Amino acid sequence: GAGVSQTPSNKVTEKGKYVELRCDPISGHTALYWYRQSLGQGPEFLIYFQGTGAADDSGLPNDRFFAVRPEGSVSTLKIQRTERGDSAVYLCASSLMGYTEAFFGQGTRLTVV
Amino acid sequence: AQTVTQSQPEMSVQEAETVTLSCTYDTSESDYYLFWYKQPPSRQMILVIRQEAYKQQNATENRFSVNFQKAAKSFSLKISDSQLGDAAMYFCAYRSDTGNQFYFGTGTSLTVIP
Numbered sequence: 001g002a003g004v005s006q007t008p009s010n011k012v013t014e015k016g017k018y019v020e021l022r023c024d025p026i027s028g029h030t031a032l033y034w035y036r037q038s039l040g041q042g043p044e045f046l047i048y049f050q051g052t053g054a055a056d057d058s059g060l061p062n063d064r065f066f067a068v069r070p071e072g073s074v075s076t077l078k079i080q081r082t083e084r085g086d087s088a089v090y091l092c093a094s095s096l097m098g099y100t101e102a103f104f105g106q107g108t109r110l111t112v113v
Numbered sequence: 114a115q116t117v118t119q120s121q122p123e124m125s126v127q128e129a130e131t132v133t134l135s136c137t138y139d140t141s142e143s144d145y146y147l148f149w150y151k152q153p154p155s156r157q158m159i160l161v162i163r164q165e166a167y168k169q170q171n172a173t174e175n176r177f178s179v180n181f182q183k184a185a186k187s188f189s190l191k192i193s194d195s196q197l198g199d200a201a202m203y204f205c206a207y208r209s210d211t212g213n214q215f216y217f218g219t220g221t222s223l224t225v226i227p
Contacts, residue, residue: 033215042117042204042217043158056213089156093215100146100165100208102215104158 002026004105006092012111013082021077021108025094032075033102034067035091043091049075050097082112115140117207119218126195127226133180134190134221136205144210147181147188152202152220161203164188166210192223200225 005024013019025032030051035043045059052072060066064082069075079086089109093102116139126132138147149161164172164181171179176196180189192199205218 031213033213035215040219042119042206042219043215045214045216048213050213059214091156091158093158101148101160101163103160104150106155106157109156 004092004094004103006090006105006108008108009106010109010111012113015082015084015112017082019079019082019110021079021090021110023075023077023092023094023105025073025075025092026103027073028096029094029103030072030097031095031102032069033093033095034075034077035093037089037091037107039088046077046090079110082110084112086110087112115142115207115209115216117205117216117218119205119221121221122219123222123224125224125226126192128195128197130195131191131193132195132223134192134203134205134223136188136190136218138186138188138205138207138216140186140207140209142209142211146208146210147179148206148208148215149177149179149188149190150204150206150217151199152204153200158204162190195225197225197227199223 032049034046037043048056049069064080089107091107093104095102147164150158202220207216
């Protein structure tokens with residue numbers, strides 16, 4: 001596609017439920033990032049994929065968070081047993097290998113009630 | 114870990130005037146990249162300008178320019194001839210030459226007054 005696409009745009013879920021957030025990167029981009037942005041804060045790194053593998057998952061806050069990218073394109077961020085503190089905007093970005101800047105999607109606003 | 118500091122939570126500027134947004138960072142690395150991203154209410158982060166640390170010349174993109182002071186670890190953004198469409202959150206970001214992460218500051222909210 002022309003840009004990074006994230007779905008859904010907004011998601012409201014009940015505490016304890018499971019959610020999946022989808023990211024469709026720019027075609028041909030091998031690198032994919034997930035970031036979390038809490039209200040009034042800058043984005044915080046969660047995980048980085050190079051191709052199909054998670055090259056760096058040091059930002060995942062705990063084992064309730066997991067992300068996959070099975071075919072090296074679309075990625076899904078999965079959150080189990082959601083908590084109210086998980087409420088944030090989840091941003092996805094992609095870049096061409098060897099390029100320094102990343103291109104971001106519009107994010108998914110997750111609200112846990 | 115690298116840290117990026119934006120000490121101005123909010124700034125305002127009159128339309129057509131010039132404004133400078135400040136950013137400092139902390140790193141022990143010599144090769145890295147610095148960025149300014151704009152985030153309007155649509156939430157999408159839009160790249161405004163980037164600077165390679167090995168380049169002494171300050172980057173310029175139309176009305177946007179930076180003042181990169183490597184020794185001082187300072188990277189400010191100057192917006193000239195401010196326009197209403199410039200109103201947004203602005204984030205300074207750092208990425209090392211060998212790393213995968215972007216480190217972001219906490220942002221500066223820019224208001225443009227007509």
